[in-house]
Amino acid sequence: MLEARRLIKNFGTHRAVDDISFTLERGEVLGFLGPNGAGKTTTMRMLAGCLEPDSGSARIANYDCVAQRIEAQSRLGFLPEGAPAYPAMTPRGFVKFGLRARGFDTAAVARATDLALDRVRLGEASDQPIGTLSKGFKRRAALAAAIAHDPAVLILDEPTDGLDPNQKDGVRTLIRDMAPEKAIIISTHILEEVPAVCSRAMVVARGKILFDGSPHSLAERGRDHTVESAFRDLTLDRPDIRESVV
Amino acid sequence: MIPTLLAVYRRELTSYFQTPLAYVFLAVFAVSAPAFTFHVGRFFDTNRADLAPMFDWMPWLLVILMPALAMRSWAEERDRGTLEFLMALPIPLWASTLGKFLAAWSVAAAALVLTWPLWIAVNYLGSPDNAAIATGYIGALFLAGGYLAVGQALSATTSNQVVAFVLGCGAAFLLTMAGLPLVLSGLGEGAPAWLTEFIAGLSALEHYNGFRFGVIGLPDLVYFIGLIAASLSCAGVLVAERRGGGR
Numbered sequence: 001m002l003e004a005r006r007l008i009k010n011f012g013t014h015r016a017v018d019d020i021s022f023t024l025e026r027g028e029v030l031g032f033l034g035p036n037g038a039g040k041t042t043t044m045r046m047l048a049g050c051l052e053p054d055s056g057s058a059r060i061a062n063y064d065c066v067a068q069r070i071e072a073q074s075r076l077g078f079l080p081e082g083a084p085a086y087p088a089m090t091p092r093g094f095v096k097f098g099l100r101a102r103g104f105d106t107a108a109v110a111r112a113t114d115l116a117l118d119r120v121r122l123g124e125a126s127d128q129p130i131g132t133l134s135k136g137f138k139r140r141a142a143l144a145a146a147i148a149h150d151p152a153v154l155i156l157d158e159p160t161d162g163l164d165p166n167q168k169d170g171v172r173t174l175i176r177d178m179a180p181e182k183a184i185i186i187s188t189h190i191l192e193e194v195p196a197v198c199s200r201a202m203v204v205a206r207g208k209i210l211f212d213g214s215p216h217s218l219a220e221r222g223r224d225h226t227v228e229s230a231f232r233d234l235t236l237d238r239p240d241i242r243e244s245v246v
Numbered sequence: 247m248i249p250t251l252l253a254v255y256r257r258e259l260t261s262y263f264q265t266p267l268a269y270v271f272l273a274v275f276a277v278s279a280p281a282f283t284f285h286v287g288r289f290f291d292t293n294r295a296d297l298a299p300m301f302d303w304m305p306w307l308l309v310i311l312m313p314a315l316a317m318r319s320w321a322e323e324r325d326r327g328t329l330e331f332l333m334a335l336p337i338p339l340w341a342s343t344l345g346k347f348l349a350a351w352s353v354a355a356a357a358l359v360l361t362w363p364l365w366i367a368v369n370y371l372g373s374p375d376n377a378a379i380a381t382g383y384i385g386a387l388f389l390a391g392g393y394l395a396v397g398q399a400l401s402a403t404t405s406n407q408v409v410a411f412v413l414g415c416g417a418a419f420l421l422t423m424a425g426l427p428l429v430l431s432g433l434g435e436g437a438p439a440w441l442t443e444f445i446a447g448l449s450a451l452e453h454y455n456g457f458r459f460g461v462i463g464l465p466d467l468v469y470f471i472g473l474i475a476a477s478l479s480c481a482g483v484l485v486a487e488r489r490g491g492g493r
Binding site: 045048049050051052069070071072073074076078080081082084085086087088089093097098100101102103129142145 | 249250252253254256257260261264265326327328330331333334335336337338489490
């Protein structure tokens with residue numbers, strides 16, 4: 001469903017992503033973890049077709065994200081970092097724009113918009129300008145736009161950042177509900193989310209994959225058998241990584 | 247691809263009217279055009295019932311107002327991070343670029359329509375050549391399109407709308423000035439004739455003049471369509487360059 005093959009991305013002399021390869025199948029929810037500047041967002045942007053790799057390739061549903069970008073992106077839902085959205089638009093208008101741009105007809109736009117807004121539980125906020133909404137509502141509006149076209153692959157960059165505990169729980173439930181039918185990547189700094197939502201965890205730092213396995217096996221690597229301690233052990237107890245994190 | 251283009255066009259056009267921008271722009275245009283016509287163009291002193299004073303000053307009005315309309319097109323997307331959302335949509339870049347341009351051009355056309363009281367006034371005062379007035383409007387629309395397209399290309403170079411506006415004004419001013427004797431004589435007597443002709447040929451003013459005098463010339467049409475196409479292509483290339491991540 002999704003394949004990253006030897007992805008490399010440099011910004012000037014800085015190598016942000018260094019030879020990252022993995023595949024993701026339908027039904028998998030991959031927790032993409034790493035300290036700030038690890039290369040998570042850059043990798044996700046390359047998978048979403050927003051950024052072209054310097055070498056290597058990314059494929060979604062067997063379509064190359066550069067050479068067959070339109071086909072690949074048609075099968076992708078992407079929540080960018082910070083959940084950007086047009087402040088003057090309402091969430092309903094924002095979701096409708098995404099669907100119209102994807103070529104949905106009027107009836108399908110109305111149906112898919114109602115369903116997506118309902119799934120993210122935006123309620124009355126659906127018809128208020130996004131600029132007037134709280135961070136949590138804004139993020140849910142962007143999430144609605146990412147899932148409205150029922151994509152086979154979802155890439156969500158920090159989907160629960162800025163949400164209150166109830167909203168976080170709602171988004172996690174939504175991800176769990178969608179998981180059987182989709183391949184999903186979520187990046188997060190909230191490590192408790194990994195065992196709660198993900199079927200697989202990947203830790204990256206300095207653009208390299210340090211761990212790829214189940215959340216349970218990740219926790220097993222920690223000093224006190226938690227994902228948090230395993231994350232610290234992997235990213236802080238290595239001098240080369242520590243240098244980039246501090 | 248047409249539904250995609252229409253989706254971008256519709257969003258852009260709506261966004262102009264969801265903020266005060268379009269209303270302020272249209273109000274300023276509706277006030278400025280008659281002000282230029284009556285006060286700067288000395289409409290009543292000409293003793294002629296036509297819109298020549300308005301079309302004479304139109305380029306200078308458009309030099310300021312079109313960059314104001316174009317400055318947000320890409321700079322705002324970059325500043326707000328929505329460019330990433332747009333780039334993740336399965337939209338060909340030409341559709342985004344053309345959709346944005348057509349929306350801004352529609353607002354410019356609406357602004358020109360708002361000068362209709364002047365057209366009514368000259369028809370009330372005398373018997374103007376309405377065909378020449380119509381070609382004047384067509385010329386003003388193409389001139390506005392040229393400035394808008396250049397402004398949108400420059401908007402793609404920055405995430406700061408003020409910078410985009412200043413760059414747009416500067417480029418539109420240079421395009422307008424290029425054909426004036428002041429600039430051409432400034433090249434010096436030693437300048438080769440082909441250079442003088444080339445620079446004069448770049449002038450938007452030179453190509454607009456034909457429309458002002460009631461003539462729709464093929465070279466003038468080719469110039470404006472070429473200017474718009476080249477500028478929008480530049481905007482597309484600059485936005486596509488973002489995908490390269492500074493390679």
